[in-house]
Amino acid sequence: MSAIRIKSPREIELMRQAGKIAAAARSLARELATPGVTTQEINKKVHEFITKSGAVPSFLNYGGFPASICISVNDEVIHGIPGKRRIQNGDIVSLDVGARYKGFHGDCAGSFIAGEGSQEAKRLIEVTRQSFFEGIKYARQGYRVSDISQAIQEYVESQGFSLVRDFVGHGIGEKLHEAPEVPNFVTPGRRGPRLVQGMTLAIEPMVNAGGVAVRILGDNWTVVTTDGSLSAHYENTVLITDGEPEILTMAEDL
Numbered sequence: 001m002s003a004i005r006i007k008s009p010r011e012i013e014l015m016r017q018a019g020k021i022a023a024a025a026r027s028l029a030r031e032l033a034t035p036g037v038t039t040q041e042i043n044k045k046v047h048e049f050i051t052k053s054g055a056v057p058s059f060l061n062y063g064g065f066p067a068s069i070c071i072s073v074n075d076e077v078i079h080g081i082p083g084k085r086r087i088q089n090g091d092i093v094s095l096d097v098g099a100r101y102k103g104f105h106g107d108c109a110g111s112f113i114a115g116e117g118s119q120e121a122k123r124l125i126e127v128t129r130q131s132f133f134e135g136i137k138y139a140r141q142g143y144r145v146s147d148i149s150q151a152i153q154e155y156v157e158s159q160g161f162s163l164v165r166d167f168v169g170h171g172i173g174e175k176l177h178e179a180p181e182v183p184n185f186v187t188p189g190r191r192g193p194r195l196v197q198g199m200t201l202a203i204e205p206m207v208n209a210g211g212v213a214v215r216i217l218g219d220n221w222t223v224v225t226t227d228g229s230l231s232a233h234y235e236n237t238v239l240i241t242d243g244e245p246e247i248l249t250m251a252e253d254l
């Protein structure tokens with residue numbers, strides 16, 4: 001992978017604005033994701049919101065992806081394509097959305113329950129969200145990317161869930177996916193790059209209630225758990241500073 005790009009103060013300001021739009025789009029999608037709604041209806045409204053905000057949906061046409069938001073339900077992990085599927089009461093709905101504003105991307109995701117969910121679904125979602133916050137305790141100068149990965153992995157595995165290994169977080173900026181990779185697990189003997197002020201990372205644990213294995217459906221996008229178990233996702237774009245990390249895609253309801 002290419003070198004890690006450190007952002008200038010001007011670039012960081014644009015990323016804050018991109019992050020705000022992406023976060024607001026995620027909040028909108030969350031409000032819309034109620035039983036009876038189709039995923040394409042959510043996509044349409046999110047698309048309109050992003051474009052009216054003066055931004056471009058990061059995912060639309062990215063590698064040929066045909067929509068402005070990924071909506072992955074239940075055993076779908078990531079990259080679900082919006083369509084005619086109607087959300088059911090109790091579904092886990094994972095919403096992943098990105099916005100590019102004046103050349104810079106913000107990327108964020110979250111899993112939510114439509115209507116009334118099971119205890120297992122609620123716990124899976126809460127552990128996934130919390131693992132992000134465990135990880136960013138190490139999103140500080142002096143630590144390494146692998147310290148973030150380790151904190152996420154230890155927490156999730158201590159709760160009896162497993163982390164997807166086939167997909168990872170990433171640097172983000174002028175490109176949606178930049179160096180470095182941000183895995184949600186550690187590889188013995190391999191330490192990630194050192195964190196430096198001005199790095200921007202999309203940290204995104206993908207957590208399965210069952211095994212780690214995933215496969216891609218015939219649409220060539222949708223990633224599902226091989227064992228059919230539930231999955232959840234949580235992501236924010238994070239800026240490394242000289243102190244506390246700054247979450248560029250934070251919203252009050254998340």
Ligand code: MG
Nearest residue numbers: 107202204235
């Ligand atoms: Mg991402």
